[in-house]
Amino acid sequence: MLERFAQSGARWLIILGDVLNHGPRNALPEGYAPAEVAERLNSVAERIIAVRGNCDSEVDQMLLRFPMTAPWQQVLSERYRLFLTHGHLYSPENLPPLDAGDVLAYGHTHIPVAEKRGAIYLFNPGSVSIPKGGYSASYGLLDQGRLQVLALNDNQVIAEVAIYP
Template identity: 60%
Template structure:
């Protein structure tokens, strides 16, 4: 199974449409959204293509494929517009080779991890900085941001397959980071 991971959409319809084009091209089974979907937040400038209500309508067409968690900029009002749940701060997905712990990153993150076993993965957003690495036998994976990327300034998304995790650029699908999946013995 292939999973598509995105985070920090921050209300940008144009950035989300570009991300959804990559989702459709990827052949992934599910779209995992790691929070901060509709609102830009008080510390961020209003992004290009800011249209939260239209973004909600667009995401709703994928509701049966979305697994989402709540970010620090998401609210109860946002849930009223969305046809898939976003109110939980964390979720878990079991894959044959590992458990994925999904969170936005403002409650749990690389430096404040939930209880995880060796070989599990922590998927988070929040920092807008892409990461794909193992630390203490835990896969730390951040797809970066579709809308307000930091560091290299490239909007990105993630893919997880049974053998590899990748961070790819939205604009040209260039591979930015990759990491093999360690299988449990």
């Protein structure tokens, strides 16, 4: 994932929770190495915005040099607001207060979504480590007004929505 982040030229790496742990309902992914993941993420800590997932804990925070225990965060621009959350507290079924044109970015289900629903946008980048719903490992990118879910292995677009012209 960090290679794709570097290639993209993106300013921020946004992590929507479940940073180091997989939870009891998921099998251990191949190559599961949370200490190594922490070390790699710490190498770009100043460029990470993260929220806490339902499998994250304060013990995880001890390994990470970027904050990741907030249940949600907001990224504001002149054109839109990104409301970042894991998805177990706020979700498409339990929306936070959002205005027209805002984006709810969430994880939790590990299923890619990029769509407009009513006056807001829903965005789920899927998962780089435990993809679900028959999808391959994926990540998200916001570039030039488009939210895209891209396949980690070949950068093919899985889902896409324009949030401004």
